[in-house]
Amino acid sequence: MYDTLASARSGPPQSRRHKRSVLRRVIRTLAILTGVTVVGGAAWYLLLFLVTATESSSAAIRPSVRKIELSIDSGDIEVDVVGQEEKPELYKKLTKSLRSPDETIKQDKDTLRVTTRCGEGMGQCASDYRLTVPVGTRIRAETRLGDVSVQGVQASVEGRTRIGSVRLERIAGDHLVAVSKNGALTLKDVKFGTAEATTELGDVLVEDIDAFERLTAVSKTGDVELRLPMTAGPFAVNAETKIGNRKVTVDQDSSSGASVNARTKIGDVTVRAN
Known part of the structure; x- marks a missing residue:
């Protein structure tokens, strides 16, 4: 009888110790997973930072241009009239990382067309444009993600964006x-x-x-x-x-x-x- 009672009483402490041991293992596992996630996320953002680059440049706009059409995936578009004793110009800033902007610039008679696509994938990809144009230039500016600003133009204007x-x-x-x-x-x-x-x-x-x-x-x-x-x-x-x-x-x-x-x-x- 004594052995039976002793065995019955020793059961619960062992069960509690077993539960505490399992709980500690679960906590350690969660801590390890959290640490791996944080470290992995930090490494990913560091990689994106290291591979991200920005290129800026400018180009003259031909005097024969009377209409400008811009269509880009991501980035801001700003259009203003050219100042006195200045020449019309196109300024651009292209940002790339795991994706790169695919830019096409064409002039058809009196129309200048600028198209930039980023395609599918991860990482930063953007193209910001600022143009100074003659006062009578017609403007059609479209971006999927970004702001559109046009000022000073004495002609018809169309500005479109999805988010912005x-x-x-x-x-x-x-x-x-x-x-x-x-x-x-x-x-x-x-x-x-x-x-x-x-x-x-x-x-x-x-x-x-x-x-x-x-x-x-x-x-x-x-x-x-x-x-x-x-x-x-x-x-x-x-x-x-x-x-x-x-x-x-x-x-x-x-x-x-x-x-x-x-x-x-x-x-x-x-x-x-x-």
Whole structure:
């Protein structure tokens, strides 16, 4: 009987010791795995840092160019007018690591086309462009990931991005276009016949403008604010929001030749005189 009781009492301490031993092994294993993950991640980022390189260069833009089209995968695009006693130029900064930008530059008559693709893969790959152009140059600039900024041009402009902002400033053109899937849109100090500013996620602001024929400003999620010229009008206004405040304070006339279409699903819509 004594042996049986002693054996029964010695069981639980051994079980507890066994559980503690298993727990310690699990903790050690997790610590080792965590350490390997951290070290591996650090080594990966170090590798990317070591193989990442940036190249910058510039090239003259031919005097015969009257239209510029840029289409890039990743990077910012900035366009400004050339200064006095300066020549039109294209400045570029190409960033590569495990991937490299594949750039193509072609001139067809009066049109300069710049295309840069990164392709699939890992690592940094980007191409940033800054152009100084004659004041009357038409611009079409598109990037998938980056911002687009065009200013000073006296011609039609189209700026597009998937993730980033579009800003058109001090521009006079027949037709202006600003499009983003995820980013804010700004048209400031611009003159146009027709203009379109559409984004899926972001605010839309149009201000300091002259008389126009048609203005469309649309956001799915974001505020839309239009500051129309006090000296123009009345306007044929269609202003809508599903979730938000609607405020229209300009003179309205549905038969007016100046039409305004301002819409958002989630956000405020404001149409007022500047």
